Amino acid sequence: MTDITGKSKVLLIIPAYNEAVNLPPLIDAIAGVCKSCVPLVINDRSTDDTVEVCRKLGCKIINLPVNLGIGGAVQTGLKYAQAKGYDFAIQVDGDGQHDPVYIPQMLEVLRDGANVCIGSRFLEFEGFQSTGIRRAGIKFYSGLLKILTGRRFTDPTSGFRAFDRKAIEHFCEDYPRDYPEPEAIVMLHRAGLEVVEIPVIMKSRGHGRSSINFTRSVYYFTKVTISILISRIARRR
C-alpha cells in the first residue's frame, strides 16, 4: 500500500453513538486503505461498549461526558485536528455507510485546491439511495441551496466530508449543533470556501437503527430549512 497521505497529516473523525458493532469493520477498512490516516472516534456518550471496542482496536478515542449530538461531536474532532496541527480532517460516520475507499480521492480533491470535498450519492446514482421521502427532502434542500448559493449540491445531507485546514478553522469557530450538513454548506459558501462533490456509493447503515423517525424528521425539516435561510443572512464572522 503506497502512502496516500504524503507529508500531510490526515485525521479521520468518526462520530459514534452506540456503534460498537459497526466500528471494527470500519477501522479495518480504513487500515486497508490508508495506513497513515489517524482514525479518531468521538464517542458521543454511547451506552454500549463503544469504549471497550475502541480500546481493543487500539484506536484514538475522545469520550464526551455529555451527549452533544452529531454537530457537537464532529466539531470536537475538528477542534482536535486544529490543536494537533492536522492538514486534513475527514468525517466518516461510525455506522458504516461511508466507505473509506474514497478517502484517497477526497484528499486528491483537497490537494487540488478545494477546501471541502463532499461524497455524494447522487452524482452517479449508484448504491444505497436512501428512502423515497428522504430523497424528496434531499432534492428540496438541493433546490433551496441552489437558490441561496447559486450552486448545485446534489447531496447536501451527506456527512461524508473532507476538510482542509481553512475549513477546519472556520468550523472550529462555529458549527451547527444538530443536523448540521446542509447549513454547513451555506456557511462555507458565505465564507468563500470552495466545495467540491465527488460521486460515492453508500451502503445502507450496518447494524442498529437510524436515529431519525417521523417526529424527528418533521423537526429536521423545520429546523434545517429555517437554519439554512437564517444562515444565509447571518452576520459574517
Added chain:
Amino acid sequence: MERVLQVILLIGTTLFSVYIINMVRTKRIELKYTLVWLLTCLAFFVLALFPKLIDSIAALLSVKDSVNALFLVIIFFMLMILFSLTASASIQSNSIKELVQEIGILRNRIDELEAPGDPGKKED
C-alpha cells in the same frame, strides 16, 4: 381598579422587590437575571399607584373590563420573562457544549500522557 387589588399589588410588588434585592445582596442570585423581574415589579407598582393608567390601556385596546387589561399586561410581562429564560438557556447550552468538548479533548490528552506508546488506551 378595586381598592383591595390595588393594595395587594402594592404590598406584593414591594415585598417581592425587597426579597429579590436581598437575594442579590447576599449573592444568591445574579443581578443580571433579576432585572426583568424588577422591571415587572416596578411596572405593577406604578399601575397600582395610578389605576387610571390601566383604564386608559383598556380603553386603548377596547377591552371592556379594565381588570382584563391588567391580565393582558401581566401576560405580556410573563412572556418577556419566559423569553429571557429561553435566551439564557441557549447561551448556557452553548457554554456547556464548549466545556464538554474541552473536557473530552483534555481527557484524551491525559490518557495519552499516562500511557505513552499506547494512544488508544482508555481511562479508568
